[in-house]
Amino acid sequence: EVQLVQSGVEVKKPGQSLTISCKGSGYSFSTHWIGWVRQMPGKGLEWMGSIYPGDYDTRYSPSSQGQVSISLDESISTVYLHWSSLRASDTAMYFCARCPTGTTSPYFFDYWGQGTLVTVSS
Amino acid sequence: DIVMTQSPDSLAVSLGERATINCKSSQPVLYGSTNKNYLAWYQQKPGQPPNLLIYWASTRESGVPDRFSGSGSGTDFTLTISSLQAEDVAFYYCQQYYYTPLAFGQGTKVEIK
Numbered sequence: 034e035v036q037l038v039q040s041g042v043e044v045k046k047p048g049q050s051l052t053i054s055c056k057g058s059g060y061s062f063s064t065h066w067i068g069w070v071r072q073m074p075g076k077g078l079e080w081m082g083s084i085y086p087g088d089y090d091t092r093y094s095p096s097s098q099g100q101v102s103i104s105l106d107e108s109i110s111t112v113y114l115h116w117s118s119l120r121a122s123d124t125a126m127y128f129c130a131r132c133p134t135g136t137t138s139p140y141f142f143d144y145w146g147q148g149t150l151v152t153v154s155s
Numbered sequence: 156d157i158v159m160t161q162s163p164d165s166l167a168v169s170l171g172e173r174a175t176i177n178c179k180s181s182q183p184v185l186y187g188s189t190n191k192n193y194l195a196w197y198q199q200k201p202g203q204p205p206n207l208l209i210y211w212a213s214t215r216e217s218g219v220p221d222r223f224s225g226s227g228s229g230t231d232f233t234l235t236i237s238s239l240q241a242e243d244v245a246f247y248y249c250q251q252y253y254y255t256p257l258a259f260g261q262g263t264k265v266e267i268k
Binding site: 068070077078079080083092093094095128130138139140141142143145146147148 | 156193195197199204205206207210216246248250252254255256257258259260261262
């Protein structure tokens with residue numbers, strides 16, 4: 034069974050750093066793009082970026098470029114989303130999601146994690 | 156960048172009636188060499204992650220009820236729920252994957268009239 038299990042709720046202050054994680058299981062981790070999707074409170078879905086474990090190719094949305102970094106540890110089938118300095122506007126639910134295999138770039142998302150709620154408040 | 160625009164923002168449909176959601180891309184998402192439209196649809200219920208319904212504009216994901224169907228090509232697409240059920244109350248999003256940055260529509264809320 035394919036599963037993406039994300040790390041738990043985070044409450045942080047502005048200016049703090051944060052890394053959240055997404056662990057894949059039940060499939061060949063290295064052959065599927067994994068992406069991060071943000072959903073701000075009461076709002077829609079926004080793609081932030083995706084990484085391909087096979088060659089570490091990483092793509093970012095223009096609004097996320099330079100604001101976050103995406104990385105992975107293939108040995109534990111885990112993808113990370115990192116902020117070096119959080120802002121109140123980073124308050125959102127963050128989903129990781131997997132793309133189908135055999136693609137040279139991110140496609141649609143066939144499996145999703147349960148979401149990680151991040152609250153940034155002073 | 157490709158911008159996705161859905162209409163309407165919300166709709167209320169009687170149980171058993173048809174619901175139709177439109178999605179328009181700012182550029183064509185039909186790739187000539189494959190003759191495929193790089194367009195997907197998702198359903199999101201409150202407190203849950205999105206769930207893939209349709210990809211390649213009209214291919215239903217495994218396990219998705221056949222009352223859900225997708226159509227369209229180029230820049231104009233439609234998600235149809237042929238006979239609305241109570242469990243279909245949700246937000247629905249289209250997404251283009253023709254190239255990065257990937258983009259979602261703003262979402263359409265479907266309710267029971």
